Amino acid sequence: MGAGSWGTVFAKILADAGTPVTVWARRAEVAEAINATHRNPDYFPDIELPGLVSATDDAAVALQGADLVVLSVPSQTLRGNLAVWKEHLEPVATLLSLMKGIELGSTERMTEVIAEVTGAAESRIAVLSGPNLAREIAEEQPTASVVACVDHGRAVDVQKAVTTSYFRPYTNTDVVGCELGGAVKNVIALAYGMAAGMGMGDNTKATIITRGLAETTRLGVRLGADPTTFAGLAGLGDLVATCSSPLSRNHTFGEQLGLGATLEEAARVTKQTAEGVKSCRSITDLARKVGVEMPICDAVERVCHEGLDPRAAVAELMGRETKPEIDSLRSDND
Ligand SMILES: NC(=O)c1ccc[n+]([C@@H]2O[C@H](COP(=O)([O-])OP(=O)(O)OC[C@H]3O[C@@H](n4cnc5c(N)ncnc54)[C@H](O)[C@@H]3O)[C@@H](O)[C@H]2O)c1
Ligand SMILES: O=P(O)(O)OC[C@H](O)CO
Known part of the structure; x- marks a missing residue:
């Protein structure tokens, strides 16, 4: 959810790891360009996205049947976005935050915002964080990262879904x-x-x-x-x-x-x-x-x-x- 710099590259990682991905883009023209050219012209016009990546500007379509929902919007808009999206979330889906911010006003971490708005149990909410400059990963330069979830088994599932030859995630339970x-x-x-x-x-x-x-x-x-x-x-x-x-x-x-x-x-x-x-x-x-x-x-x-x-x-x-x-x-x- 989010076709910005990191959302786009993370979709490539997932697809390179063998997982089909539907990217939600806020603007219809970005979704259309990804489907037509397999590139995100705004962020990485030079990077070809794998065939397993498609895009839509309809959140309901992106979320339908998704067992891993990756959230990659600006931290300060997440609460508002989730309020609209939550009715379309699959009840057992893992919710993975890629975001690196603290909400203004509430001073909540992103996983706290996710739990509050969606009502999802902590064990369903994970975060991925590490030295992950999107441009370098788009170029498949080797990097490592951390998937954190209080439920170790779920962290391992996410780890498996995003491990590629250039992206090496570790797990941690310290969200x-x-x-x-x-x-x-x-x-x-x-x-x-x-x-x-x-x-x-x-x-x-x-x-x-x-x-x-x-x-x-x-x-x-x-x-x-x-x-x-x-x-x-x-x-x-x-x-x-x-x-x-x-x-x-x-x-x-x-x-x-x-x-x-x-x-x-x-x-x-x-x-x-x-x-x-x-x-x-x-x-x-x-x-x-x-x-x-x-x-x-x-x-x-x-x-x-x-x-x-x-x-x-x-x-x-x-x-x-x-x-x-x-x-x-x-x-x-x-
Ligand atoms: N870019 C990186 O290298 C990188 C790496 C790791 C983590 N992150 C984190 O990932 C998160 C997303 O960052 P990014 O780099 O993709 O940012 P970005 O600015 O490249 O993209 C943000 C996306 O959110 C969309 N957006 C803006 N306002 C919105 C709104 N009101 N509702 C819904 N969508 C909206 C934009 O259209 C854009 O597609 C941030 O928390 C960032 O810290 C970024
Ligand atoms: O471009 P920045 O400063 O948002 O940093 C991107 C990533 O968080 C680096 O890990």
Whole structure:
């Protein structure tokens, strides 16, 4: 459900793994183009989609008989989309989230939104997350990922359905950790991009990655995640890929801000969904709610939404009280 960058490439993965896929596209012309040319002209005009991929702009048609429903729309529209789609869901279908964001207002993770709107049991809801830049996967460059579900057997079923010669999914039962890793890394990638845009070097960038992972882990552990998850593909793996890649929309958006662009100017450059720009607000709200300090996310939120200059944000972060490193990695010490 969603024929954007990741939805399109994920359909290719499924089909290459032998599963017939019907892609739901919001715009009829995109669905028609996929059916007629086996390409998505808006996102990957150069990539041929396998014969097992077809498309429709009718959600009821896409969902009919689907035993795996893959959700790949912007995080902030998911609730509204599901409200329309839920009546067409098969009662036993697995609902797999590809999304990396936290809902504004509710501060819910995507699997929480899915459970709330559809009423599906936790055991039917899974998330896939990892260092998965869509363009590289479209080119069949080898990558790994994580399928997380509280029901290990269901995670294994999804794993089997999406394993190809270039895509290697692992399983995990830590849904909270995998989801938070995916959502928070977008915000840290904005900070990394800003540093790059301001001309800062590798020490600064490594500091952002490492301290970004520390605050992600703190939040995760407070919310019940396994700290080990953050050392894995959905944690460190995705954080490194997103921070350092010019293919990342969040990196690019941050870089534009670091170069002095306004939010509107940066959005014109990235065009596609840069989830961190909205999720920085829901993540900092969530962190405040549970009493965890997230200074980098907080600084990004103030740059994006309160007009803080990125250079002033750096000065503030560097001026924070000094502390022992090990203590600051624990969730009860910020
Ligand atoms: N692109 C990647 O490399 C990548 C990789 C992993 C995860 N993700 C995550 O996957 C999710 C989807 O990202 P994407 O890259 O495909 O984004 P995208 O911007 O490329 O595509 C989003 C799609 O959603 C559609 N859309 C926009 N508004 C909508 C609405 N109101 N209702 C329904 N559909 C709407 C758009 O038409 C588009 O087809 C995000 O949470 C992102 O963080 C992306
Ligand atoms: O382009 P981004 O910044 O949304 O990142 C894409 C993926 O999440 C990388 O794993």
